[in-house]
Amino acid sequence: MQRVRLWLTGLLAGLLLLVSIGIRAHDTPVVSLTLTEIDAGRYSLSWSPADIDAALHVAFPGHCELQVQVLACGRKGLVGRLKVDGLGRRYAAVVLLVRALPGEAAAQTYTLTAAQQEIMLEPAAGNRLRHTAAVYLPLGIEHIVLGVDHLLFVLGLLLLTRGLADLVKTITAFTLAHSVSLAVAVFGWITVNEVLVNALIALSIAVLAVEVVHRQRGRTGWSQRAPWVVAFGFGLLHGLGFAGGLVSLGLDQHTLVGALVFFNLGVEAGQLLFVGLVLGMFASYRSLGVILSERICTGAIYGVGAIASYWFVARVSMMFSG
Template sequence: MTVKRIFLALIALTWLIPNSAFAHALEPGYLEIRLVGADSYRVFWRKPDVQSAPMEIFAVLPAHCETREGPAPTSDGQAWVSAWVTNCAGGLSGGQILIRGLEAQNTDVLVRFPGPDGTVYTQRLTPLEPSFEVPVDPSSFDVIRSYLPLGVDHILEGLDHLLFVFALLLLISDRWRLVGAITAFTVAHSITMAAATLGWVALPGPPVEAVIALSIMFLASELRHKGGQDMRLSERYPWTVSFSFGLLHGFGFAGALRDIGLPQTDIPLALLSFNLGVEIGQLIFVAAVLVTATILRRLVPWAVAWVRPGTPLWILSVYAIGGVSAYWFIDRVSGF
């Protein structure tokens, strides 16, 4: 595997990245149910904004709850929220929670709910599975089934993380050095994600997100000067560079996981499942890039000479990566 092979995929991707980077992705819905007394629950429901109107999805609690649906939502500037208190005789166990209308949308909903012992659990609902039955005794399989897909979704929807990995694919020509760099990145972000999620280390989210964008700008700079007489820093020490930046990316993953929350009795399993999901998503992305590059190389072999380091197309593509990451950096710094 060489840079020439994988770089052909950049031709297609650089046309897509700017549009995706500047647009705000549709946020998922969020339903939180908290136990506030004997069979009494406080419900918080947040659904996405679609062209200044609430998305046509509705949270419906189990049939034995007194108030199954909440009041009309109000805008908080980014989404539409509503809250209410209801009584559910005997608790939630065995009842069905439904997001009505979700089957017609292109988003998902994260549900946090208390188990029989008060432990908080998480369930992800999708257009294909818009409802679920609250288990009487949630199992380890339920935790894995909820958190592993969340990890996959998070990495595949995180354009900044994917762009960093993509830049590594372009920068490192040697197969085994590339494998080592990806491995170092994985180990590093796994360490900081676990440490930050468990509360051992804490860093504010906005600066971390800004530095993640800065890490992509650094790799873009390395790509711009690739092909000279001297190897770049990231080419000489790819594992060190990947590990260092991987520590920062791990804090970004931890921020997302903290927003989701962890089940109090299965924290290690949930953390491991989410991390495995991130790695699966990362492998899916790498495989997709390599397969795309191989196909393009066979279809347009004459284009290989156009995408060597230093050629106009290479420089244009590198500036596209740097421009997108610079926009992210400025946008995130201005949001402090």
């Protein structure tokens, strides 16, 4: 009994922490730095937004010299190592756009994050695929790991399913659905209100929590008979939530497909890691006895439902508060 009390106390503390961090989902400020070649080896420099203060420091290649708002790189041009210090605090990422003289080469886009603060600028396209993978795979993992609302929904799916076959079908349906809606949103085929999407994501978690409670009470409904249908339907909504983090980076057509593929792979990797951790926890709790496992599941799902309901109300209020 003492062990149960300790676990429930820890659960309550964790739930209170989730409430405090989950109201504003995926709030990741991104800035852009544009370098436009004005004549051979000289680039004008502009930030958006312009008032980044001293939050970020850019270390340009050693042979380049910054003269007010012009970067002079001489005959070698803009090649070599570029590093941005200060990411991960006020700003999550910097999108770097390099525009060459008209007719010289296509524009190049790079993304720098806290995990990838340094890049190698190369002539022409360089190894764009390697850079895209190095940036967007970790970004996808980070997005799902820090996306508490998405993780709580996946937890609800795990509690709703019975048996390995149902679990595989349900997680696969969720993956397919959010991959489709993520692509649709990133390609700009639909435009959505991000605040509304986040509110509906919170509502989807609350609805799923109710279905899990019904299952624990022995009520058989359509969600228990076909949980993969629930996962697919709500997965479309969650994909739109994933898209917000990627669209905010201001991708161009040269990096769009690669960024989408590697970002989505990162999301899937993070999701599978979470599923594995939860299943491992369930297996360890099972060794403590069926009664303890049921108490843990019941307490957890009531907590998830309460948090999701609070998020929904808070996010809806944000829509009307300007």
